[in-house]
Amino acid sequence: MKFQIQRDRLVDGVNDVIKAVSSRTAIPILSGIKITAHDEGITLTGSDSDISIESFIPKEEDGKEIVNVEKTGGIVLQAKFFESIVKKLPLDTVEIEVHSHLQTVIRSGKSEFNLNGQDVSEYPRLPEIEEDSVLKIPTNLLKTMIRQTVFAVSASETRPILTGVNWTVEDGILNCVATDSHRLAMRKAPINGGNGEPYKAVIPGKSLNELNKILDDTADETEIVMTENQVLFRAKHVLFFSRLLEGNYPDTSRLVPSESKTEMTIGGKDFLQAIDRASLLAREERNNVVKLNISDEGNVQISSNTPEIGKVVEEVHSDATTGEELTISFSAKYMMDALKVLEGAETNIQFTGAMRPFVLRPTGDDSILQLITPVRTY
Known part of the structure; x- marks a missing residue:
C-alpha cells in the first residue's frame, strides 16, 4: 500500500x-x-x-x-x-x-x-446492515434533537436501558425520549423515508454524544438505518454504527401529567439566570435544591437556604401565573439543564402539586417537553 x-x-x-x-x-x-x-x-x-x-x-x-x-x-x-x-x-x-x-x-x-x-x-468486519428502509432527517435537526434529550439519560448502570435514548418512529414522526427516573426529556420531529412500518430502538447515550461531535451542522440529510440490534447513521463521508441496548424501555407516557393546578409563563433566559444565582449558595448541599414559591397574587419567588453558608431570595417577574398558590423544591441543576435546551424561549411551566412531577414547554410548541420530579425538603 x-x-x-x-x-x-x-x-x-x-x-x-x-x-x-x-x-x-x-x-x-x-x-x-x-x-x-x-x-x-x-x-x-x-x-x-x-x-x-x-x-x-x-x-x-x-x-x-x-x-x-x-x-x-x-x-x-x-x-x-x-x-x-x-x-x-x-x-x-x-x-x-x-x-x-x-x-x-x-x-x-x-x-x-x-x-x-x-x-x-x-480487523473485525463492520456489521452488515440490510437497507430495507432508510430514514432521512436534516443533520442540523438531528443534532438538535440529540442535544435536547441525551443529557437526561441515566449515568447509573443499575438499569442499563435508561442509559440510552428511546427512539420511536411512527406515522412519519421521530420521537426521542430520555429519562433517569428523576427527570425526562422529549423531542419529536418529522422524518422522511421508511416503509411505513413503526420502528423502535434504544440508542446508548454515549453513542449519540460521539455522533453529535462528528456530524457537521448542515441542512444536508443524514440517513438512518435501524435493525434489531444495530443502527447506522450515514452522513456525507462518515458511517457511524452503534449497537442498540437490549430490553424494553419503560412506558414514559404515563409520567406526563394531563392536567395542572398551577401554571406559570416566564422568560426562559431570565428564569435560567435567576435559578443559577439561587444555586450559588446551594451547591454544597446534596442535590443543590432551590425552592420556588408562587403566591395567591401570582408573585414568583426563588430561594435557597444552606444553614452553614447563608440564604438567597429573589423575586422573579413572570408573564402570567394562574391557579393555586404553590411552594415546590427541585434540583437547580435539573432545572438549568432543562431551560438550556429550551434555548431562552418563553417557557410555560405546569405544576400539579408540590410533590408531583412538573412539565416545561416552550410557549406554543408541543414538539419539545422537559419533566422534572420535585425534591422533598422536609
Missing part, C-alpha cells in the same frame, strides 16, 4: 474515527485504526465493538486532488501513536507506505516515522 494525502484531511478523518477507539479493549487490534487505500480514495475505520466509525476521504473533491493512491492495500496502526504523529507532521502532504512484515513508513518533508502495523485481515 502506498499513497499521498493532504494532511488536514487525514487529521479530520483520524479525529472522527478515533472517537470509537478504546484503549481498554479485550481485542488488541481494536486499539488501532484501520487504513484502506482503494481506487476511490482512503477509508479509515475505528471500533470498540459497541461503536464503529468509518470515514471516507475521496481522491478528489471540487476539482482538487486530495489523495493519490499509488498502490492499494490496507494496514492497522496503533491509534494513539498514529494520531499524535499525523497532527505534528511538518508539511501539508503526507506519504504512507507499507513495506514487508507490515512495517509502515509515514513521511512528511524531512520527517520520517516507522510504525509496526497489524494485519488488516484480522
